[in-house]
Amino acid sequence: MERAKRRRVRIVDSLEAARGLFAPALTRARDERLYVAHLDAGRRLIGVRLRFAAEGEPIDLPVRGIIADAVALDSNEVILAHNHPSGDPTPSITDIETTRSLLRAARPIGLTVRDHLVFGGGDMVSFRERGLL
Template identity: 55%
Template sequence: MAEAGDSEKPHFHGHRARLRARFLESGGAGIPDYEILELILFGIFRNGDTKPLAKALIAACGGSLAGVLAAPPERLKNVPGCGEAVIAALKVTREAGLRMLKADATQRPALSNWQALLDYCRAVLQHEGIEQFRILFLDRKNQVIADEQQQRGTVDHTPVYPREVVKRALELNAAALILVHNHPSGDPTPSRADIEVTRQVCDAAATLGIAVHDHLIIGRKGHVSFREKGLLG
């Protein structure tokens, strides 16, 4: 028989402790995205049910935790209950994850650590709503010496200037490049413009003895490697 007052307890009574315990026991395995997001939100809201906000955020950001973490603040603000403290916590969480992936991707020569490098590039760009062009600059041992955003464009175009790419490579004393950009449409298929600008960068770099190892296009549906497709020339 229930004790007096039990009926007055909210339905989420004890949920936080149970969820934390389940997470610690499993190491996160099998925990759905919305519950991982709840765990992040526990640090912002000391009391109350965070499940509705977690589910609302995921629904507004493409149905995944990754989409929530990568979403621009303007979109997050449109979700009722999502204020500056929540946005800051989400962005700090994403930045911590990116730094871990970047450390894994850059601690060994790029060509012998390709999957880690690809994982990092996908985490950075896969959910970006604006097209972004990045370059990984490598030394003579193919170690990453710099990872820089060169241009940020619109939803379907980023201006790329081969002369500026090569100029920056010379400033960094880079011996090789890996070009990376995203397609916000989700489809990573190279456009004619992508192929042409890659050829221009390769030609400009080659005149100065700088190699272009690959051009990666990142989309939500996967990625395309110019080297694998035979598009580097």
């Protein structure tokens, strides 16, 4: 009898779990990157999408692309994470405004934006902890 391959299920149900998912890729990155983790109803990771910024440009938050991926993956929640190569993890006005645009677009399809994390200089800022979501 052939054994079925077991896929490791990753649960992302806390800030620490989200930090553990994104920190290895974002704490040392020299270019700006945006990751979007897609989660199912049990907060199991079902997909991660990555976008790079153009050299010297800030990262673009692709609201339409995130919504399209969420529909394609049948996501219940997303967690965004990006880095500020400058070393300052403070969310910019643009970070806040585009995240709010995503919140408005996600609401009608029942998609929850669980958090948006910004990494920089070895630190991390959570939009949820700061009351920005």
